[in-house]
Amino acid sequence: MTLAVPLAAATETADVLVDLAVVLAAAKLGDEIFKRIGQPGLVGEILAGVIVGPSVFGLVEPGEVLEVFAELGVVFLLFWVGLETRLSEMREVGRVAGQVGVAGVLVPFAAGIGLGFAIGEPIETAILLGAALAATSAGITAATFASLGVVREAPARTVLGAAVIDDILALILVAVATGLAAEGGFDALALVFTMALAIGFVAFVALGGTELVKRRPQLLHAPRFSESPLLPAVILCLALAAIAGQIGLAAIIGAFLAGLIVAETKEQHPIEDEVAPLYAFFPPFFFAFIGIELDLGALVEGGTLLLLAAVTAVAVASKLIACRPAAAPLGRRQAWTVAVGMVPRGEVGIVVASIGITIGVLDDELFAAIVGMAVATTLAAPPVLRRLTGPS
Amino acid sequence: MTLAVPLAAATETADVLVDLAVVLAAAKLGDEIFKRIGQPGLVGEILAGVIVGPSVFGLVEPGEVLEVFAELGVVFLLFWVGLETRLSEMREVGRVAGQVGVAGVLVPFAAGIGLGFAIGEPIETAILLGAALAATSAGITAATFASLGVVREAPARTVLGAAVIDDILALILVAVATGLAAEGGFDALALVFTMALAIGFVAFVALGGTELVKRRPQLLHAPRFSESPLLPAVILCLALAAIAGQIGLAAIIGAFLAGLIVAETKEQHPIEDEVAPLYAFFPPFFFAFIGIELDLGALVEGGTLLLLAAVTAVAVASKLIACRPAAAPLGRRQAWTVAVGMVPRGEVGIVVASIGITIGVLDDELFAAIVGMAVATTLAAPPVLRRLTGPS
Numbered sequence: 001m002t003l004a005v006p007l008a009a010a011t012e013t014a015d016v017l018v019d020l021a022v023v024l025a026a027a028k029l030g031d032e033i034f035k036r037i038g039q040p041g042l043v044g045e046i047l048a049g050v051i052v053g054p055s056v057f058g059l060v061e062p063g064e065v066l067e068v069f070a071e072l073g074v075v076f077l078l079f080w081v082g083l084e085t086r087l088s089e090m091r092e093v094g095r096v097a098g099q100v101g102v103a104g105v106l107v108p109f110a111a112g113i114g115l116g117f118a119i120g121e122p123i124e125t126a127i128l129l130g131a132a133l134a135a136t137s138a139g140i141t142a143a144t145f146a147s148l149g150v151v152r153e154a155p156a157r158t159v160l161g162a163a164v165i166d167d168i169l170a171l172i173l174v175a176v177a178t179g180l181a182a183e184g185g186f187d188a189l190a191l192v193f194t195m196a197l198a199i200g201f202v203a204f205v206a207l208g209g210t211e212l213v214k215r216r217p218q219l220l221h222a223p224r225f226s227e228s229p230l231l232p233a234v235i236l237c238l239a240l241a242a243i244a245g246q247i248g249l250a251a252i253i254g255a256f257l258a259g260l261i262v263a264e265t266k267e268q269h270p271i272e273d274e275v276a277p278l279y280a281f282f283p284p285f286f287f288a289f290i291g292i293e294l295d296l297g298a299l300v301e302g303g304t305l306l307l308l309a310a311v312t313a314v315a316v317a318s319k320l321i322a323c324r325p326a327a328a329p330l331g332r333r334q335a336w337t338v339a340v341g342m343v344p345r346g347e348v349g350i351v352v353a354s355i356g357i358t359i360g361v362l363d364d365e366l367f368a369a370i371v372g373m374a375v376a377t378t379l380a381a382p383p384v385l386r387r388l389t390g391p392s
Numbered sequence: 393m394t395l396a397v398p399l400a401a402a403t404e405t406a407d408v409l410v411d412l413a414v415v416l417a418a419a420k421l422g423d424e425i426f427k428r429i430g431q432p433g434l435v436g437e438i439l440a441g442v443i444v445g446p447s448v449f450g451l452v453e454p455g456e457v458l459e460v461f462a463e464l465g466v467v468f469l470l471f472w473v474g475l476e477t478r479l480s481e482m483r484e485v486g487r488v489a490g491q492v493g494v495a496g497v498l499v500p501f502a503a504g505i506g507l508g509f510a511i512g513e514p515i516e517t518a519i520l521l522g523a524a525l526a527a528t529s530a531g532i533t534a535a536t537f538a539s540l541g542v543v544r545e546a547p548a549r550t551v552l553g554a555a556v557i558d559d560i561l562a563l564i565l566v567a568v569a570t571g572l573a574a575e576g577g578f579d580a581l582a583l584v585f586t587m588a589l590a591i592g593f594v595a596f597v598a599l600g601g602t603e604l605v606k607r608r609p610q611l612l613h614a615p616r617f618s619e620s621p622l623l624p625a626v627i628l629c630l631a632l633a634a635i636a637g638q639i640g641l642a643a644i645i646g647a648f649l650a651g652l653i654v655a656e657t658k659e660q661h662p663i664e665d666e667v668a669p670l671y672a673f674f675p676p677f678f679f680a681f682i683g684i685e686l687d688l689g690a691l692v693e694g695g696t697l698l699l700l701a702a703v704t705a706v707a708v709a710s711k712l713i714a715c716r717p718a719a720a721p722l723g724r725r726q727a728w729t730v731a732v733g734m735v736p737r738g739e740v741g742i743v744v745a746s747i748g749i750t751i752g753v754l755d756d757e758l759f760a761a762i763v764g765m766a767v768a769t770t771l772a773a774p775p776v777l778r779r780l781t782g783p784s
Contacts, residue, residue, distance in 0.1 A: 012456070013463050014637030020464075021630035028627065031617040041617065064404070065460050071405050072412075225423040225433065231672055235420065238413035245406030277669040280623055 019060045020069065020285075023292070026052045027284035040382035042143050042287045046375065049291020062292050066285065071251060073286025074139040074347065078252040079237045080279045081142045081160065082259015083272055084151045087210045090161055090260075093154055096338075097161025099326040104162060104342045105169040107322030108315065109134040115314045119307070125366070128356040131173040132370045133315050137346025137378065138163035139252060139286065144382040145341070150389050154330055155337040160256065162323075162342065167250050168198050170348070197247050202257065205240060209261040217265040230274040233262045250348070286347070293350055294375050298368040307369040312376050319343045337388045344381045349374030411452045412461065412677075415684070418444045419676035432774035434535050434679045438767065441683020454684050458677065463643060465678025466531040466739065470644040471629045472671040473534045473552065474651015475664055476543045479602045482553055482652070485546055488730075489553025491718040496554055496734045497561040499714030500707065501526040507706045511699070517758070520748040523565040524762045525707050529738025529770065530555035531644060531678065536774040537733070542781050546722055547729040552648070554715075554734065559642050560590050562740070589639050594649065597632060601653040609657040622666040625654045642740070678739070685742055686767045690760040699761040704768050711735045729780045736773045741766030 026048040034044030052059045060066065090097075112133035116126025138160060145156040172195065213219060220229035220236075237258040244254030262271060299308060319342045327338035353370040356362035362370070418440040426436030444451045452458065482489075504525035508518025530552060537548040564587060605611060612621035612628075629650040636646030654663060691700060711734045719730035745762035748754035754762070 013459055014634070014643060016456075016460050017463065017467075017630065017634040017637050017643055020460075021627065021634040024623075024630060025627050028615065028617045028623055032615050035616045064408075065457055067405055068408050068412075068457050071409065075409075223420065223424050224427045225420045230669055231416075231420055234673060235413065235417050238409065238416060242406070242409040242413040245409050251406060251409055274669050277622055277666050278673060281626060281670060 016065050019063075019066060022052055022059055023049070023066065023069075023288050024281075024284055027288040030288075031284070040144060040386060041147065042140065043379050043382055045284050045287035046291040046379060049288035050294055050296065050375075051291070052288070053292035053294065055291075055294055055296035060292060062289065066289055066292065069282065069285035070289035070347070071286075073282040073284065073289075074252050075237065075241045075255040076275070076278050076282045077139050077143055077146075077286065078256040079259045080272075080275060081146060081151055082256040082261075083263050083275060084146070085157065085160065085256075085260060086263060087206060087260055089152065089157055093158045093161055096327055096329050097158045098165055100158060100323050100338055100342065101162035101165030102169065103322040103326040104136060104319055105134045105166050105173070108318035109173060111314050111318035115310065119310070121366075122361075124361040125356075127173075128352065128361050129311075129366070129370070131170065132345070132349050132352040132356070132374075133311075133318060134166075134173055135170055135345055135348035135352055136163055136166045136319075136342050137344045137348045137374075138166075138256075140344040140346045140378050140381065141341040141385070143283065143287075144385050145389075148386060148389050153389075155327075155334045155341060155389070158327060158330065158334075158338050159341040162338075164202060164253055164256070167253050168195070168202070170352075171195070171198055171248050194248055198249050201244065201247055201249070202253065205254075205257045206260060209257065210264050213261050213264040220262065220265055228274055229262075229265065229271055233258070233271060233275070234278070236262065290347060290350070290375060290378060294371055295368065298364065299372050304365045304368050304372075307365060308372040308376070311369045312373045315345065315373050315377055316343055316380075333388065337385065340381055340384050340388060344378040345374040346378045347374075349377075408457050411455075411458060414444055414451050415441070415458065415461075415680050416673075416676055419680040422680075423676070432536060432778060433539065434532065435771050435774055437676050437679035438683040438771060441680035442686055442688065442767075443683070444680070445684035445686065447683075447686055447688035452684060454681065458681055458684065461674065461677035462681035462739070463678075465674040465676065465681070466644050467629065467633045467647040468667070468670050468674045469531050469535055469538075469678065470648040471651040472664075472667060473538060473543055474648040474653075475655050475667060476538070477549065477552065477648075477652060478655060479598060479652050481544065481549055485550045485553055488719055488721050489550045490557055492550060492715050492730055492734065493554035493557030494561065495714040495718040496528060496711055497526045497558050497565070500710035501565060503706050503710035507702065511702070513758075514753075516753040517748075519565075520744065520753050521703075521758070521762070523562065524737070524741050524744040524748070524766075525703075525710060526558075526565055527562055527737055527740035527744055528555055528558045528711075528734050529736045529740045529766075530558075530648075532736035532738045532770050532773065533733040533777070535675065535679075536777050537781075540778060540781050545781075547719075547726045547733060547781070550719060550722065550726075550730050551733040554730075556594065556645055556648070559645055560587070560594070562744075563587070563590055563640050586640055590641050593636065593639055593641070594645065597646075597649045598652060601649065602656050605653050605656040612654065612657055620666055621654075621657065621663055625650070625663060625667070626670070628654065682739060682742070682767060682770060686763055687760065690756065691764050696757045696760050696764075699757060700764040700768070703761045704765045707737065707765050707769055708735055708772075725780065729777060732773055732776050732780060736770040737766040738770045739766075741769075 027045040030044030030048030031041035035041050051057060109130040112130030113126045116129040141159050145151045150156055220232040223232055237255050240254035240258040241251040245251040299305060320339045323339040323342045324335055327335035350371050353367050357367045419437040422436030422440030423433035427433050443449060501522040504522030505518045508521040533551050537543045542548055612624040615624055629647050632646035632650040633643040637643040691697060712731045715731040715734045716727055719727035742763050745759050749759045
């Protein structure tokens with residue numbers, strides 16, 4: 001007789017509720033303090049995560065449930081940003097975004113490999129370091145632009161477009177890096193197939209989906225299960241995020257595309273008002289989780305601080321050197337905004353580092369340095385972006 | 393050197409996103425179909441869970457993340473119901489609710505013990521069966537009343553008040569049942585302490601919290617981190633739910649009390665509009681999860697179906713016999729509404745059964761029968777409630 005797995009003891013779920021309450025309360029307290037001292041709130045949320053996490057008080061540990069809440073945080077963040085964006089506006093910046101995306105992956109990737117060789121690492125480790133430096137966290141930059149109210153301006157759209165291209169290129173790099181470390185070497189045919197699937201998904205959803213909803217805006221309004229298009233839109237968001245994740249893209253690419261699609265029905269429904277509470281509830285978990293994953297103790301020991309400084313310097317310089325010229329057509333100030341917007345590595349750098357430690361090509365010190373770099377670039381960019389987009 | 397636990401491989405979170413998308417889409421499809429055939433939507437959501445769960449297609453398994461989403465589902469459900477309720481209205485039905493709560497626990501508890509002995513089980517098993525039959529799932533009844541728009545009427549308030557009393561009594565019963573099964577026997581002093589803590593928490597939060605917010609309604613409005621009182625209210629909800637869970641009460645009691653408190657500021661803020669999207673997003677996971685936990689395969693085998701019929705008959709009859717007279721002061725029709733509203737065992741019955749199998753006093757057949765009874769009573773009550781509260 002087969003039985004469904006019984007509920008975990010009731011107390012486990014009760015403990016998870018405590019974690020969720022602590023993380024949300026701490027994140028909003030950090031947000032509050034940083035807003036009051038005139039700094040970006042998300043920096044306060046990340047630092048709140050550092051404080052409640054293993055680095056300082058150890059009230060919460062990074063675990064599966066918190067990770068899912070963090071993931072939904074960035075999913076609803078990019079869904080919201082997609083809702084604020086029009087495909088036609090994305091097309092206007094398409095060419096510059098393409099340049100920024102390609103340059104912003106290749107230069108940091110090469111610089112990371114160079115750094116890896118310089119510190120005496122083998123080729124697989126150097127390639128993984130390159131992949132970690134090539135990653136861009138669109139979530140951090142998008143949240144900063146959204147809080148500054150400039151998400152529809154050219155720099156924000158350029159960074160978002162570049163992030164989509166980035167993510168497809170990063171998919172290749174990670175596949176190559178993990179393939180090189182695997183026993184059987186890497187499978188070129190499988191890689192080509194994966195790429196075709198990823199590009200096909202983005203193109204089909206972005207073009208076909210927006211066109212469909214533009215012609216039949218009542219689609220989201222048809223079901224009787226809610227008086228509003230909220231749940232159909234949320235289901236679309238989760239489904240596209242899940243599909244993107246399954247084909248090897250970041251889930252947030254799917255969520256962003258879902259937002260673009262739903263945005264086409266905006267004249268008919270005040271959908272933003274209804275998504276706003278989900279956008280308020282989930283993203284704090286994303287920002288706090290970045291801080292929770294950092295272990296300051298691992299960084300201060302040994303030579304890791306020096307390694308962190310080197311990795312961070314290469315990470316910042318390579319993105320700026322690559323993206324500033326690539327964004328030049330937008331004009332000097334906006335080009336700098338784009339380049340700085342590409343600097344945060346956020347959760348993407350941490351994910352790549354985690355893959356590295358799982359497949360055994362990263363040691364503990366380099367892992368800690370990459371996570372530290374991801375957090376440092378994430379904390380540094382928002383204040384600079386705020387200054388660059390402010391009154392000149 | 394200690395390192396933070398690294399992120400699980402990216403694909404695990406990607407798989408959880410698939411689960412969430414499948415469960416939410418299936419639940420809303422079930423809701424849609426049932427609404428179209430004129431039946432309560434939540435019944436469709438539970439059956440959708442049966443279909444995607446291990447019983448039929450096995451697309452999703454009950455796991456930690458889904459369980460937390462289910463828990464947040466019932467937490468936001470009771471928070472919403474609390475928001476719709478005033479403490480002063482609860483007081484009006486206080487005496488009847490007390491009678492219904494006490495009778496609705498004691499009679500089914502005794503009937504469960506009797507049934508246990510009748511089928512030849514030892515005393516610990518009989519007591520646990522009694523505890524499972526005594527439990528009431530306020531979530532199911534509250535959701536049904538909410539969807540019928542009668543949550544502020546006397547029967548709904550009576551069932552909610554009775555559920556709070558029920559839960560405190562159930563805490564004693566489960567403590568006694570698990571204490572009897574434990575090695576050292578049970579600790580009367582610890583039990584008294586637990587009870588005092590539980591009653592003190594409910595009284596202090598319900599009376600002190602509502603009074604505080606009534607006098608200083610701007611408290612929820614003060615933080616700068618959101619333009620609205622949504623997040624302060626949600627943090628209060630999660631915190632009180634977490635505390636209730638930690639002291640041995642159901643988390644939903646804390647969430648309901650948080651709703652009662654926030655309701656005192658309602659004139660100032662349209663807080664319901666902002667909680668509504670969270671109330672739309674999470675509860676479908678709660679209903680679907682009840683179906684996912686059921687394993688029909690375990691029920692059709694052997695003599696379990698007969699056992700299920702016996703347990704269900706005793707479960708329904710004992711609640712009706714106890715609660716119908718206890719609610720008599722409300723008048724015939726409303727007394728029946730209250731009695732039927734106390735019938736669903738929902739997630740509470742499943743939790744008790746899970747504790748039973750964990751501590752080893754339930755075998756697989758009785759576990760399957762109790763879970764089946766919980767689902768059967770949960771599915772049967774909403775259509776009857778709908779008829780009882782409809783035009784006479």
